[in-house]
Amino acid sequence: FDAAGEVDAETTAAHIAAGVEAGAAGVFAACGTGEFHALGTEEYGIVIAAARTAVGGRVPLVGGVGGPLGHARACARLAAEHGAQALLVLPPYLVGGTQAGLVAYVRAILDASDLPVILYHRGTAQFTLESITELLADPRVVGIKDGVGDVALMQQFVLRARDLGRDDVTFFNGLLTAELSQAAYRAIGVDRYSSAVFAMAPEIALGSYRAYAAHDEDGQAHWLREFYGPLVRLRDTTPGYAVSLIKAGLRLGGADVGSVRAPLVDPSPEHEAELARLLAHGRALAAAATAGATTGATAGSAAPVTAGS
Numbered sequence: 001f002d003a004a005g006e007v008d009a010e011t012t013a014a015h016i017a018a019g020v021e022a023g024a025a026g027v028f029a030a031c032g033t034g035e036f037h038a039l040g041t042e043e044y045g046i047v048i049a050a051a052r053t054a055v056g057g058r059v060p061l062v063g064g065v066g067g068p069l070g071h072a073r074a075c076a077r078l079a080a081e082h083g084a085q086a087l088l089v090l091p092p093y094l095v096g097g098t099q100a101g102l103v104a105y106v107r108a109i110l111d112a113s114d115l116p117v118i119l120y121h122r123g124t125a126q127f128t129l130e131s132i133t134e135l136l137a138d139p140r141v142v143g144i145k146d147g148v149g150d151v152a153l154m155q156q157f158v159l160r161a162r163d164l165g166r167d168d169v170t171f172f173n174g175l176l177t178a179e180l181s182q183a184a185y186r187a188i189g190v191d192r193y194s195s196a197v198f199a200m201a202p203e204i205a206l207g208s209y210r211a212y213a214a215h216d217e218d219g220q221a222h223w224l225r226e227f228y229g230p231l232v233r234l235r236d237t238t239p240g241y242a243v244s245l246i247k248a249g250l251r252l253g254g255a256d257v258g259s260v261r262a263p264l265v266d267p268s269p270e271h272e273a274e275l276a277r278l279l280a281h282g283r284a285l286a287a288a289a290t291a292g293a294t295t296g297a298t299a300g301s302a303a304p305v306t307a308g309s
């Protein structure tokens, strides 16, 4: 947002382009971290159009949709019009329905455009094995992203997709600060995750990703102890920090991204100082890991699966 609190298309595009250039394998635009909850319909179209310009067809672009059904359908149409390749279905607003109602909600969004959907299993949109099975019968359902943390249920979703011959379905760990739990997700066949940290500090997310991709368990544990664990403890001090810390991190890096919108709040000065300290430490760890990799001291992969949000 600009100084007046309006969507700033230019800054949005520059931010997303920088993430793609840094190596994101895909972009979730206007989703959880991208403040879908705070955008009007017209603003949503501006964000997706900016994202499309920034991405330039280099990686898949997924637009968030959700909330009130009328708004979700309007956003689905706008995402299609502005060139997104898929939709991430976020939970409906306020009310929780039955599983049949949830399936109908997804279908109504599917019918609003030609875009395939990824289901974000989270909040008021928590699926059962039965409702997932029903939705997987539709080839336009191409992904499931877990925001609940029930790995046993997610394992069932993965196996059911395979049993149905849906090898095309992509699974993501979409828990807050996904890196913290990613090792457990890989063990159940979910090797992709969306990284909010990538959105504020790609070099840190990529440093951690390289340890993950190389199956370097000591390296991953080091990242969790030194950076992600402390970040999550800071995140958990205040509701909404999963989003506002990311934006504050960008501001600390010099990007003119404005504040979060209500009801979220920006971090307090003390918390922002703690974030700055953590980011400096994370960047030092990333630089040391890169130096180690170039001298052959640390194994690493150059191909990120990380997707900015």
Ligand SMILES: O=C([O-])C(=O)C[C@H](O)[C@@H](O)C(=O)[O-]
Binding pocket: 028, 031, 032, 033, 034, 173, 174, 175, 176, 177, 178, 179, 193, 194, 195, 196, 197, 242, 308, 309
């Ligand atoms: O925007 C989104 O899709 C999310 O909020 C998911 C985040 O990226 C989550 O996985 C995280 O915090 O790392």
